[in-house]
Amino acid sequence: MRELTKLGIKNTALIFDKGYDAKGIYQEAHALHFEPIIPLKRFAKNDGEWTKGYAPTCFLEHGYNYDSFDTRYDALKFTQPLDKCQNCTLFRENLCQKVIKIKQHNDLRKEIVA
Structure with missing residues (x-):
């Protein structure tokens, strides 16, 4: 990654x-401005809080739908599963939360079972 920075490449997603x-x-x-x-x-422990795809769930364990990435808050935005x-x-x-935002820098590993 440092070599890419030396070449002037930044603000790019790396797989x-x-x-x-x-x-x-x-x-x-993140320090070198890469995503x-x-x-x-x-895999996440599915105890009613997350789907296997790491999407949050509602009280009835229906997975929220990924909507977008909110650059202002540096967060993933999920919306209600309206079909369900x-x-x-x-x-x-x-009584349901319409939108859930999860900060990108939250460590999902705390939800993972070894």
Whole structure:
């Protein structure tokens, strides 16, 4: 990554294999203004909080839909799974969260079972 910086390349996404899934790699990439794309080494514990695709879930364990990346807050934006919410009492009473934003620098490994 440092060699790419010497060539004047920055603000670019870099794709790695899961062997590079380490906190230090993420930190170094962000310090050099790169966006690392690295698959996680392990699967999340699905205890009603996350789907296997690392999307947050509602109270009834329906996975939220990825919407976009919010550059202002440096966060992933997820929206309600409206196809599954239409018949839900919680949805009709406005008890469900419409949007969930997860800061990019939150470490998803804390949710992962070894």
